[in-house]
Amino acid sequence: MSKKDDLINHILERTRETDGKKKLTCAEAFKLSKELGAGTAEIGRICNQQNIRICKCQLGLFP
Numbered sequence: 922m923s924k925k926d927d928l929i930n931h932i933l934e935r936t937r938e939t940d941g942k943k944k945l946t947c948a949e950a951f952k953l954s955k956e957l958g959a960g961t962a963e964i965g966r967i968c969n970q971q972n973i974r975i976c977k978c979q980l981g982l983f984p
Contacts, residue, residue: 928959929967936973943973950975 922930931953936943945968954961968975 925967928953928957928963929971931957932964932967932971932973936971943971944976945973946977947975947979948977951979 932945935949935953936945938944950964950968951961953959954964965975967973
């Protein structure tokens with residue numbers, strides 16, 4: 922299993938689905954980045970590729 926596949930699996934484990942949409946909170950994205958040693962941009966790219974929306978943005982950008 923590649924590092925990217927491992928990241929995808931970890932992200933999917935923390936993702937929740939509501940109203941038919943996959944979502945990951947901003948706080949969880951930052952936590953995953955720190956735990957897995959991956960950049961936040963990489964986490965964001967994977968979320969985009971997997972159609973996972975970032976929600977509850979800590980900067981107020983994504984409600």
